[in-house]
Amino acid sequence: MREETKEKIIKALEIAKTIVHWGFIPAILYLGFTRSHPKPSLISMPSSMPSGVSSCMPPSMPWLLSSLMPSRY
Amino acid sequence: MAGLGEKVSTNTTPSTSKSWNFSSLFNGITEYRKKLDLPNPGTFEGLHREVKATFLTNHLFDGGRADLTKVLSPNFQVTHSFSMGSTVNAPTYNFGAAFIGTKAFLHGTIDTDGTLTARTNYAWNANNLTKIQAHISSSPGHSMLQLEQDYQGSDYSINYKTINPWPVENTGIFFLSYIQSVTQKLALGVETVYQKPTSDIEECTQSLVAKYTGKDYIATLQWQEAGALQASYYQKLNEKVDFGTELQLIVAAGRREALCTVGGKFDFRAATFRGQVDTSGRASVVVEQKITPAFSFLITGDIEHMKSTSRFGVGFQLDA
Numbered sequence: 001m002r003e004e005t006k007e008k009i010i011k012a013l014e015i016a017k018t019i020v021h022w023g024f025i026p027a028i029l030y031l032g033f034t035r036s037h038p039k040p041s042l043i044s045m046p047s048s049m050p051s052g053v054s055s056c057m058p059p060s061m062p063w064l065l066s067s068l069m070p071s072r073y
Numbered sequence: 074m075a076g077l078g079e080k081v082s083t084n085t086t087p088s089t090s091k092s093w094n095f096s097s098l099f100n101g102i103t104e105y106r107k108k109l110d111l112p113n114p115g116t117f118e119g120l121h122r123e124v125k126a127t128f129l130t131n132h133l134f135d136g137g138r139a140d141l142t143k144v145l146s147p148n149f150q151v152t153h154s155f156s157m158g159s160t161v162n163a164p165t166y167n168f169g170a171a172f173i174g175t176k177a178f179l180h181g182t183i184d185t186d187g188t189l190t191a192r193t194n195y196a197w198n199a200n201n202l203t204k205i206q207a208h209i210s211s212s213p214g215h216s217m218l219q220l221e222q223d224y225q226g227s228d229y230s231i232n233y234k235t236i237n238p239w240p241v242e243n244t245g246i247f248f249l250s251y252i253q254s255v256t257q258k259l260a261l262g263v264e265t266v267y268q269k270p271t272s273d274i275e276e277c278t279q280s281l282v283a284k285y286t287g288k289d290y291i292a293t294l295q296w297q298e299a300g301a302l303q304a305s306y307y308q309k310l311n312e313k314v315d316f317g318t319e320l321q322l323i324v325a326a327g328r329r330e331a332l333c334t335v336g337g338k339f340d341f342r343a344a345t346f347r348g349q350v351d352t353s354g355r356a357s358v359v360v361e362q363k364i365t366p367a368f369s370f371l372i373t374g375d376i377e378h379m380k381s382t383s384r385f386g387v388g389f390q391l392d393a
Binding site: 001006009010017020021024025027028029031032033035036037038039040 | 145146147148149151168170171172174179180181183187189191207209216241
């Protein structure tokens with residue numbers, strides 16, 4: 001194989017690697033937000049509760065949290 | 074296949090028993106195999122899966138750790154994991170995303186150092202599965218690419234795997250494995266590993282395996298040409314209790330080593346307990362306590378008596 005072709009292949013692979021490196025996670029997020037059933041909405045992510053933590057809490061969690069930190073509620 | 078078989082038999086009817094040719098023999102074997110109705114032996118890689126599941130290898134950590142999983146939809150989730158205070162690893166934050174489609178599975182994690190771990194599986198049909206794994210790091214020489222093709226037949230599995238293939242210089246590591254069910258319970262397999270790290274070094278090794286699956290136990294034996302023998306035994310005592318034991322013997326080039334490990338997994342109503350002891354004097358325990366269905370608390374401990382070292386970890390997992 002000629003040296004020039006070799007260098008071209010190496011360069012192309014370097015570019016592909018960089019694309020995968022920084023594009024893979026955004027690609028999954030894009031697929032997840034567009035192709036999922038039911039579609040997750042970005043608006044529902046922040047919670048209506050005062051503390052931001054409770055958005056990722058299960059329904060049974062608030063009582064536990066409030067028993068630990070009564071002043072926050 | 075049946076159509077082909079008929080054609081062959083009509084062709085060979087004039088001259089009877091003498092002229093059985095290769096394709097009719099092949100068809101005969103295929104039909105005989107169908108009649109035996111042997112189960113699929115599972116993949117070569119998954120040979121020790123049940124035993125490994127009772128061990129702690131993937132569950133042990135030290136320092137503090139927090140995993141938050143956000144299920145955005147049934148087939149899409151993101152995870153945030155934090156770890157700190159470890160004696161081995163630097164404190165890190167890790168973001169992960171997973172998407173499960175009808176045919177494809179994508180999973181990626183990226184940490185604060187910019188290291189990406191990507192896994193992609195694509196199922197072409199019920200038998201064929203392509204797996205791509207990549208580990209891309211900003212520091213040169215730490216990146217890894219693994220390509221894998223899995224074929225699962227009715228009573229056999231073939232797997233081809235290659236790590237860091239580089240066609241320009243013909244280097245890389247290549248694995249080819251074949252495992253076949255011989256009886257309802259016994260499966261035999263062979264694996265060839267061809268390594269070519271640089272263009273002038275090459276090495277080829279074989280290994281043989283046998284797997285015996287009983288009603289509630291699995292026994293495997295693996296022999297590697299280089300001089301290593303690995304035997305494992307898995308026993309399901311009841312719905313909640315699993316035990317696994319593994320013996321590794323290495324007799325190669327002046328080394329004579331053996332390691333025996335016993336691990337157990339107990340599932341309680343709101344907790345999972347895993348314990349493991351080995352002959353090097355190492356004892357480890359992982360306890361996972363479910364406080365609510367979505368919130369669990371983890372404690373791990375690992376003591377190496379021979380080296381007098383110990384590591385402990387505390388963590389929690391939160392699902393939403």
